Amino acid sequence: MLEELDIRNLGPIREATIAPAAGMTAITGETGAGKSMLLSAIRLVSGGAAESSRVSAGADEAWAQAIFALADDAVASEHSGDTNDAGDDAGSDDSDSGLTGAAAAVAKAHDAGVDPEDGELFLSRTVRASGRSRAVLGGKSVPRSVLGAIAGELVTIHGQTDQLKIAASSRQREFLDRVAGDEAELAAYRKAWDALAAMDERLERLRSQESSARQQADYLRESIDRINRIDPQPGEDEELKARRERIENAADIAQGVGSALGALDASQVDVDAADGASAVELINHAVTSLRAIRVGGAFAEQADRLESINADLGDVVFALSQELGDEGSVEDLDQINGRIHELGDLTRRWGPTLADVLAWRDKAAFDLEDLDASPEKVAELESERQTLYAAALAAADVLSAARVAAAADLGARVTEELGSLAMLGASLEVRVTPRDKADDPLGPYGRDDIAFLFTPFEGSPQLPMGKSASGGELSRLMLALELVAADTRGGADQTFIFDEVDAGVGGKAAVELGKRLARLARSAQVIVVTHLAQVASWADAQFVVTKEPPDADDDDLGVVTTIAEVNGETRVHEIARMLSGSESEASLDHARELLKESVL
Structure with a gap:
């Protein structure tokens, strides 16, 4: 529902805040007082056309903001829908998704990057005297069409210009x-x-x-055949490049690994005795020397540590020994280069990776079915x-x-x-x-x-x-x-605004009109702009729009409109004014009686 409407510098309204009732709210006032400006404010935050002529005299800009309170289930429906996003059609609208009212408004706000804050949505619009306007949703600038889409789920205006929809x-x-x-x-x-x-x-x-489609089919068919003949495997090109690098650096690898093995364990390679003892032999000699000490404690512990180091060295020696003689031949290098060239041609055309090439081939096969008409x-x-x-x-x-x-x-x-x-x-x-x-x-x-x-x-x-x-x-x-x-169907989960609904109505029909508006307000929020006391008396809240002459110091600002809620005796006086144009005792008694009877 519309929780609050704030207006600044819109027409004769310098500043106003309206907090409509959850049920029925009546907007009353003398003809020409500026009641239409309230509808203008609603239309403005609903994405309507911005007219710079509506900016108050002497002001740089007009501003209106509507705060909508949302039911908990409307907010929850959007968060629960997040789990299904992956399966939804990104182009589907809310009418297709089955969401309506506040739930649809929350979904559209979410699509615009804004989620309700404490169960509320803030829609505002600024119109500069220069003619430019700015639409804001929850503090974020958005196209005014976004405000229109969201407000369209929350507010329905039944006025002379709006009815044509x-x-x-x-x-x-x-x-x-x-x-x-x-x-x-x-x-x-x-x-x-x-x-x-x-x-x-x-x-x-x-x-x-046409022929272009047949040419496309031929291209797809030939491309698929070419990929299938080469039969690439994901990551195969990178493996081959690594193997080629080993072959091209075979001499350096053999020399480096041989020297390392000779230094670590001379028994693994053909090393001249003049080269001296290897690391493994030296550590074994150290262990033997420590074990020969008859005093235990620290010497035995150090011997244990050296044996552990020797075990690690053994693993390193074994791993290095497996690398000897595995570099491949020149013939292997020629075959590898040829294969890399073939795979590179595929990735240049349909890559950048072999996985992309295979994905393209699978999709092309599906497209080919449709092209083969x-x-x-x-x-x-x-x-x-x-x-x-x-x-x-x-x-x-x-x-x-x-x-x-x-x-x-x-x-x-x-x-x-x-x-x-x-x-x-x-x-x-x-x-x-x-x-x-x-x-x-x-x-x-x-x-x-x-x-x-x-x-x-x-x-x-x-x-x-x-x-x-x-x-x-x-x-x-x-x-x-x-x-x-x-x-x-029950509540409409919307705010209904009625303007001119009482045109040409009076007497008993006016009472029936007010009664029906109140009946609708049982299941939805209703705001009615009316000049009939028989209608206003049914409202849960009543706001009076009054025009006042400007202060002497601000004579250039023209007539100023104020909006105030009336309660108790103040409301009785307003109803009396609407009934007879006066506030005599008779009209006041009539007003009290009318308010007393206007109960469902």
Whole structure:
């Protein structure tokens, strides 16, 4: 939910902080006081267009920040999803992953490199008087489209300019699917559709092959044959280079090893007696001399140490003796150089290592299957496609059945709600029809065309939403839709903001309107901008927007708007003002009575 909204230097609002209630919050005030600036602030942090003209007079920049508190399960769903990242499609969006609302917002923030802090997300926007703007998510600069994507999961604004989004068929489909609760059916269809789409892409690639593709196939085939003939082994070239180095330095190796062995143990090599005793002999002589001492203790210990050293020398002598005569011949060197040359040619073409060469060969073999577009191969894949298409069509039929049932119920229940919102004779029909495409009716989200058709009054022609209602009528229609969705599927895990929802409403209908907003606030956060006391009285919190003349010292700043929460008697006075424009005893008593009655 929206926990806090901070505004600085936006239009007539110099500084304001609003902490909406978890349930229903009413924003009230006289016409022209600046209530619309609150919506401007929400749109700003939601990635909306930045207008430098909205910066307060005399200020360098305007700033707005929204702090959203997230449910624990929304934050947990992102962290638990981290364990599955390796198996996910990096290009998949949150609608495909099944995440919605706060969980989807957390996932999108995570993709942008920001995680919630203490269960909160901070979205802010700065607009300079020069016209440039800066979007910030959790202290990190991001494209404003990122703010829009995240805020779109957390906030839904139902205002005259925002309503038109629901006119899009994709939004209507998403809303119907939410009410229908057809997540399982939609997921089953999307799995079948993705398999079909992958097959179509493969077939299209095969069918469109030209001479260049055949040349590529020839190149792959020849390359694979060449690699197979040489039959490289991982690391073989490095082993051969090490062996070549030994052969090329055979004389130095023989001389050095022979001299070392002669010095350590003359019995291992043909060493002239004039060379003197070897290290092993000398140590043995020392041991014998120490053992001959009849006094034990330190002399025996030193003899033991010398014997241990002699054992180590024996290991060294043995290892060096194995190196003699293992350098290879000139003929071996020629063969090794030839092999190294062959392997080097492979790594230059497909390396840089022999492991890379082998990996390239394996992938090339797979690619070659698709490039060899033989009639038999195409026929085989076309047969597989028919099976996949039948499966996708069957899944689409199941999804359509769920949508048709939900559409009839949604239309009837919304029509019933409209009658209680001062729109007698208005009705909504949710129409689900098979897509008019004989050759292939399937699409990414099924085979249905979905249309919300609204009749604003009896006798009016039935027209698509967005083209058949005023701003106030459309706001009340959206309220009815959200109410039915909340009653059907429970909380929406969102903040709903209603503007102009009370346009053209009064009397008993206004009370019913307020009651329904409060009902929606049981399962979601609701913020309503209203001029009707009958609506504001149902709110859990009420903020009043007031315009004040500037101080004498700051006359160049123009009118200043302030925002303050009203409680107790202060709220009674505001409700009384909204009722009659005055604060007489009669209007105050009426206000108290209205507040007392406005309880679900």
